[in-house]
Every structure is written in C-alpha cells, then in structure tokens.
Amino acid sequence: MQVWIGRNGERFGPYEESEVRQWLRDGTCRPEELGWYEGMTDWRPLGDLFPDERPAPGAVPPTPPPAPPFMGVTESAEPEYAGFWLRFGAWVIDYLILMVPFTAISLAMGLGAAMTTLLSRIENDQTAAISAYATAVQPITYVLLVIGFAYYVFFESSKWQATPGKLAVGIRVTDVEGRRLTVARAAGRNAVRLVNAFTVLIPMVFYITAAFTQRKQGVHDLLASTYVLTGRADSTVAVPAAADTRPGGRFDA
Template identity: 80%
Template sequence: MQVWIGRNGERFGPYEEGEVRQWLRDGTCRPDELGWYEGMTDWRPLGELYPDDRPAMGSVPPVPPPFMGVTDVAEPEYAGFWLRFGAWVIDYLILMVPFTVISLSMGLGAAMTTLLSQFENDQAAALAAYAAALQPITFVLLTLGFVYYAFFESSKWQATPGKMAVGIRVTDTEGRRISVARAAGRNAIRLVNAFTFLVPMIFYVTAAFTQRKQGVHDLLASTYVLTGRADKTVAAPAPRGGHGGSFDA
C-alpha cells in the first residue's frame, strides 16, 4: 500500500507503508504529521494510522529531517500545447459527425445551392441570404459543442473523448474534478472562438508559454489540464480540518 504524507504545507509521496512505519519508529516522521492512502475519506495523523509504530510513551521524537533522497513532492505534470492540440483535433473529428447531420437536416445543402445559383446575379444579396440561413445552424452547433465539452470535462472522466484518447484531464487548481458550473464557465469563455479568428489562437497558444501551461480560458476559470487519465490516476484529496489538524498543499 502506498501512503502520502503532509508536512509543512506540502504533500509528499507516495511511499511504501513499510517506509512510513520505519520513519515513525526512528523519528523521521512525527506521529502528528498527516497521512492518507487510497480508500480513506480524510487525512489522519500518522500516529493514529500506525499506533504500533509510535515512539514509546514519554519519549520525545527528534525534529524530523527533510526526506533526504526520497522527496517526491506530488507535483502534477501539466499537459503541453501539442497534447492539447491533439485532443482538440480528435474532438473536432468526433463532433463533425453530428455537426454534419444537423447542418444538412437544417438546410445547409439548400442554402449552398441557393448561394451558388444567385451569386452571379447579385453577390451581396446571395451572401446575405446565406449568412441568414447559417445563423440558426451556427447557434445549434455552438450549443452542442458547449454541452459536449462542459458535460465531459465535469464528468467522472474529467475529459472529453479527445482528451481521454491522449491521456489528459481537466482539474481545478487543487487537482480535483471541476464542477458543472466551472466547466460551463470555462467553455463559455471558449465560445469567443466563434466570433473571431485571432482570439482563439491566443487562448490556446498561451498554454505553450505560461508556467502551468494554461490557456486563457484555464487562467480565467482557475483550471489546469494535467497528464494522466482520471480513471488511472490516484490523487490525494485536499485535506480538511478536524481531528489531528490539516495542511494546505
């Protein structure tokens, strides 16, 4: 079993249970430091998790040294631009199927035929009629795309099918699953893509330069895109206050 340790506002691990027990016995870890392993609902003091390995009564354990040689801070790996671009391409191809069906059922084919037949006679009128015909289609497609991204990114998978395919997921700044409201806000920002060409490029290109590889929509919604699928990643939950104390990692 693997155990995470909370110390001085940082989250370390995971470590093998035997190592943690030994550290308790020799004073490398203190009984009042917090621990967590998969299946627990909250962080608990190590002395409560492993009472048989607590120092003897009356003895004062030394101040624990740093985890020399084993300091594996649980720092997430942020998904880079090209991984995210690959996910976008896959999602785009997936959405093209319902987009095409909906567009044709709403008269896109007829609108294009009318445009071509009228273009030679009155280009301005033909283009205006075509744009008017596209408005309801565009609205439906934008709504479908919005629901697609907001639903999947707030789901237990924390990722659209495209993101799952390349092995990345969306989280909040604590590494947790985002709420429906946050997912909706994040993707509402992305809807600006429909109104200008320059801005969406800026939205995504910033992921190649920001410290945590965040796009503009990630920065505004306080989200990260991390490597690793949600169903393959075990993340220690954010510790809560209560018996034994807490820490803010």
C-alpha cells in the same frame, strides 16, 4: 481529523485518524515517524501525537514492511502539464467526432438548400447572395455552438475529466487542486472558449498563452482556474497547491 505522515523524506496523505492509529498498533507505522494535522505548528512523532497507540511496554511490534502501504501520494510530486500540441491533437479529434452530428443536424436544418440558393444567386448579385446565405445558416450555427458547448461541459465534468479527444491523447482537465471540475466550472471554462468563436481571431488564440505560462494554461484556464494535465483521471500525481498552509514548504522527514 486527517493526518499527514512523513516517511523517507516524503509527505504522504492525508489519512483518517483511525487509519493512522491502526497502523501504529499493527506496526505499519513507527512511533518515531513524523505526523502533522491542521492546527499544528510543526511536525511531531506519531508516538507523541497518539501516545495511547504506542506498543505496550516490553512488547515487540511486528517488523514494518519495507515499502509504505499508503495509497496517497507525496505533495512534492510535480504533475506534468499538457502542452499546446497535445491539446491541439485532442481538439482535432474532438472536432472530427463532432463533425458527424454537426453534418447531420446542418443538413436537417436546411444547409444543403441554403448552399444551392447561394450558388444559384451568386453570379447575379454576390453581396446579396452571401448575405442571404449568412442569414439562413445563422440558426444552424447557434445550434451547433450549443451542442459543442454541452459536449465539452459534459465530458470535462464527468468522471473521466476529459473529452474523447483528450482521453485519446492522455490528458485531462482539473481545477487548481487537481480535482474533478464541477459542472459550473466546466461551463464557465467553455463559455470563455465560446468567446473565441464569435471573434475574428485565429481559432487557437486562447491556447497560445499555454506556451508562456508556468503551468501551460490557456486564457480559458486562467480565467476558470483550471489545469490541463497529462494522464488519466485515476492518475496518482497530486497538484501542488497555490499556497501551502502546512508547516514547512519543503518536508524532510
């Protein structure tokens, strides 16, 4: 069982029951502090929830430390959602990184020869030359799209939760509960982004909605239920749940 603890008007947790019992025994938590676990209708004193862990009659528990020792965070903390320009900066960095393997692969697959042929034929028949060039580079385009897709899926579902570009500007991708993306969710998110690559729309069109949505989500974020947050993967700011099932939307301990 996992227990939430109320202290100084903030909500901490959740913690394992064994931890809370130990804190009650050693005086880290006080019996009059409030606690809650799933299934309860309201907050109650920890001493009532775990009466067998109360200090023995006549015993004087040690003075609790002035600051709570909890490693958790309050759910009332609001994360900072990454805006358009931070995300654009990350995209530029990732683009420059990918240009190195993209260039090498393109040349290895005959891009140089295709361009030479284009230049030699374009004066005689511009339409035919461009059509031939497009046909020649089509396999290259598909290979580069697959590599770019794998790049984003791998890094965004990794322990870093971010591509090198996102790491450089200090942002990360999470699900709506602030957790690391699964490979499937990262793949879905970036599959939506690929749609933009096959359209005539401007390259950053899927990011424009970030300027208008409450949590700065692009089209791909909305469809994949993801957020882009500031901070590294070890950030301690929790993401507020879309619907809080615990008692009391606002906690005042």
